[in-house]
Amino acid sequence: MITDARVPVWLPWPLPTGWLVTGFADAGDDRSGIRATVVALSGPSLTQGPADLLLIAEEPGVGLGAAFAGLDATDPGTGFDDGPPHAKIDVKGHPAALWCVGGAPDRAVYAGEALGNWLWAIVWPPEAGYILTLAELSLRDLRDNDQAFDLPFGAFSPRLGSGSP
Numbered sequence: 606m607i608t609d610a611r612v613p614v615w616l617p618w619p620l621p622t623g624w625l626v627t628g629f630a631d632a633g634d635d636r637s638g639i640r641a642t643v644v645a646l647s648g649p650s651l652t653q654g655p656a657d658l659l660l661i662a663e664e665p666g667v668g669l670g671a672a673f674a675g676l677d678a679t680d681p682g683t684g685f686d687d688g689p690p691h692a693k694i695d696v697k698g699h700p701a702a703l704w705c706v707g708g709a710p711d712r713a714v715y716a717g718e719a720l721g722n723w724l725w726a727i728v729w730p731p732e733a734g735y736i737l738t739l740a741e742l743s744l745r746d747l748r749d750n751d752q753a754f755d756l757p758f759g760a761f762s763p764r765l766g767s768g769s770p
Contacts, residue, residue, distance in 0.1 A: 607747050610639040612662040612722045614747040615696075616630065617646070618754060622742045624648030625759030627657070632669045638646035641669040644747075645762035648736075656733035657764050660744070670716065670725030673764075675709025680723065681716040682706070695743040696724070703737060713737075719744075729764070 607614050610631065617765035620626075627647045641663035650656035661670040668679030676682070681704070690702035696719045703726060708714035714735030715726040728734045736742070745752055 610642050610748055611637075611649040612640060612642055612664055613744075614642045614644060615660040615662055615719075615724070615744045616644055616747050616752075616754070616756075617660070617694075617740075618745045619743075620646070620757065621648060621681060621736060622685060624658075626756045627759045627762035628765045630765050631715065632663070632667060640664045641667045642675070643669070645736070645765050647762060648761055650730065650731045650733040651735060653730055656736065657729045657762060658733075658766060659725070659727045659762075661723070661727070662719070663723045663725070665723060667723075669722055670727070673727050674706060674714040674716075674725065675712065676706070676714075690717070692726075692737040694726075694737060695741070696720070696745065697746060701744075705734075720746075724749060 628645040630643040631639045632641040644660045646658045663669050686704050691705045692703040693700045701719045703715035703717040706714045706716045713728045713731040717724050
């Protein structure tokens with residue numbers, strides 16, 4: 606998946622304390638290539654046990670992030686980025702703004718843009734959205750040549766299981 610992706614494969618590095626990589630997914634076809642990638646992570650929540658985070662990069666119009674968010678569209682919608690951002694994360698050494706997007710009530714959904722692609726961060730439970738504002742996440746693209754990590758893996762995320770998004 607990583608070498609064939611046309612979009613970034615975002616990984617927060619270093620991982621927040623107690624967080625593990627719990628899966629990868631992609632969307633695309635043989636003709637157009639991989640046009641969306643998902644990295645799943647799991648870790649502790651401050652409020653209620655474990656939390657799950659999906660980081661999604663996709664070309665505009667694909668709709669994978671919106672599907673995981675629980676939206677009936679292919680993107681965050683017009684005006685989602687009105688006003689100041691709700692979170693900022695570091696993307697390859699540059700700040701990227703994320704805005705809260707209304708999605709399904711059981712998750713927190715943030716969307717923005719990085720390197721000309723949609724960047725989605727979807728967190729369960731919604732209270733665990735703190736990870737985007739307090740953890741000072743720094744995203745790396747696993748497609749880059751200098752990305753040799755000893756990743757800590759956990760059990761496969763149920764968020765990526767059959768029937769998802």
